[in-house]
């Protein structure tokens with residue numbers, strides 16, 4: 098049976114016990130209840146100290162679940178995943194652990210045999226599938242509104258309606274964006290009031306030439322016309338936010354109509370909230386709150402800034418030259434040494450990947466180059482590893498590196514971490530074929546990992562992901578082996594700012610840095626189509642600059658770092674290798 102692990106804090110004062118949970122665990126419990134407590138999932142509680150915004154639970158409603166047998170203490174948990182990942186956690190088939198609010202709630206639904214329930218996952222089951230750093234919509238549901246509710250439970254007193262409320266109202270006013278919108282519009286336009294189809298000769302023609310804004314389809318629910326997991330998550334959160342906003346709901350007519358739609362569509366949403374949530378004493382008086390200004394945008398439109406950095410940064414050569422001139426003050430030599438090698442050892446690929454090699458869609462030459470990349474990475478990790486180490490392959494994809502490490506280091510535990518369920522399932526399949534027993538599988542974003550580990554590795558973790566991996570390694574004072582890629586998509590995030598090192602920060606602004614990072618993506622292989630040698634050379638120089646900044650940042654944190662290149666260097670244009678050994682506590 099699958100397991101759901103939720104965070105609770107048990108507090109006893111004046112002989113009265115209150116059970117608190119975090120906002121994220123509350124949402125998972127809410128979803129579990131909405132699914133009518135499915136028999137194929139067991140709920141477990143993990144007693145811990147909740148760090149931000151605790152929600153009091155109506156524990157009389159949880160008598161059946163809140164028994165000693167189903168409560169574990171986090172520190173004493175036998176299952177490493179409970180200590181390694183942020184709660185809530187979903188354990189699938191006893192061997193995959195999923196973290197992240199939307200991923201957990203999605204999995205609760207995806208595991209239901211009832212196809213009607215699975216429709217909550219939306220078109221092609223893709224609702225809230227993209228990770229929060231790639232999708233504004235997931236970020237809104239999983240981070241932004243959750244943060245507001247957390248802060249309200251930490252005692253935040255509102256003077257203005259939170260931005261998130263205004264953003265949601267504006268989103269509901271935007272044209273509906275859905276994949277099959279023309280089909281929906283035709284069906285809607287060609288139905289009589291009682292739902293019968295209009296005769297063929299009277300049918301209205303709607304095709305792709307009609308601007309989407311002119312289709313008479315409006316938001317009934319958060320993603321358009323169907324009730325989805327996004328409504329399920331946002332309903333309790335926004336209801337709680339409005340409990341803190343005094344009499345402000347009438348100022349948000351579209352949100353108010355959305356609440357009413359959901360209440361009439363499915364009354365259980367309100368009921369579950371009432372059953373589980375203990376409202377806080379009214380902290381807001383009758384005073385009206387101010388309403389902030391926010392840009393009118395659809396929340397589930399792809400963020401052009403995040404998705405297509407090339408569309409966003411129009412780096413001119415003058416800007417690059419200026420940024421490079423500023424760097425010259427540091428009198429650093431930007432190059433990757435080519436001395437260090439984590440040389441080739443013979444790996445029996447036929448043994449490791451028999452089925453993969455046969456069924457691989459990769460041409461032989463690419464397969465060969467991938468193997469060369471993996472050999473360099475694996476050998477560098479082996480040079481740092483000790484028996485008993487916990488080694489994380491961050492952004493593992495289908496687990497090529499992790500599997501190699503598991504074979505080469507049988508006395509170490511290899512944590513295979515990837516946020517795409519399909520890729521992780523492939524990795525698991527191969528580990529099973531090879532009868533590996535030293536791998537554990539975490540389906541989550543890098544940020545959801547909070548455990549201790551000894552070595553962090555990442556091969557071509559895209560853009561900022563490499564910097565999040567390095568941040569994780571510093572947190573756990575772990576050694577690292579990273580081969581970065583996608584320099585052009587580096588973007589500051591709430592917990593990552595550029596430049597990274599103090600030395601670079603002294604001379605470069607964030608924008609200067611991004612011009613250089615953008616230029617680094619021009620490091621194509623020499624001699625390929627459309628490739629000008631001077632552009633490639635500049636790209637290579639900028640790649641070295643970005644990775645030197647990474648090296649300096651790690652050195653400032655007590656690491657000894659080697660910045661070298663994979664061998665043979667042609668095995669990938671993104672061939673830089675950063676190997677860091679933690680040597681001293683600053």
Ligand SMILES: C[S@@+](CC[C@H](N)C(=O)[O-])C[C@H]1O[C@@H](n2cnc3c(N)ncnc32)[C@H](O)[C@@H]1O
Nearest residue numbers: 492493494515516517541542543556557559562
């Ligand atoms: C370019 S692929 C590399 C895969 C693998 N390391 C390899 O070399 O074959 C990058 C992988 O990182 C995953 N990824 C990107 N950002 C992530 C994040 N924040 N957390 C977890 N995985 C992430 C993507 O899903 C993708 O599978």
